[in-house]
Amino acid sequence: MGRPNGRQPDRERQPGRGRPSIRQPNREAADAMDIVVSSLKKTWILDLDGTLLKHNGYLRGGDALLDGAKEFMDRISGDAIVLLTARSEALRERTVDFLLESGIRFDHIIFGMPVGERILINDAKPSGMTTALAFCKERDAPVPYSVVEDPRI
């Protein structure tokens, strides 16, 4: 049965009915997000400053991992990990030393990247699997992501 003139039945106009709650217990929960991926081996490309590390912490007393960064990196440690940073090559040794001392595993780290957008392009698999995902997190916020493997992907 249609809805003449686009009018909604009264029961759907009751405030709050049928709508998800916009209340969140705290900001961290509001930002939490599952990254749903296949069970194939994957490639992760991550930024450092503001993403895994306190933004430009090396200029303000020393580098520091953001909350959740170690746990997230441990979760993906079986995959290929490429770190990209706009930090100069002059900061390579101290940056790599900090990451290794912090137990952050990676396969490659590339210094001197531009500060603009990072764009990933990949071809879809014939199965329809999406092969390029991107996430833009809040600078210096805890790493909010959980990784969920879905064998149906």
Ligand SMILES: [Mg+2]
């Ligand atoms: Mg950054």
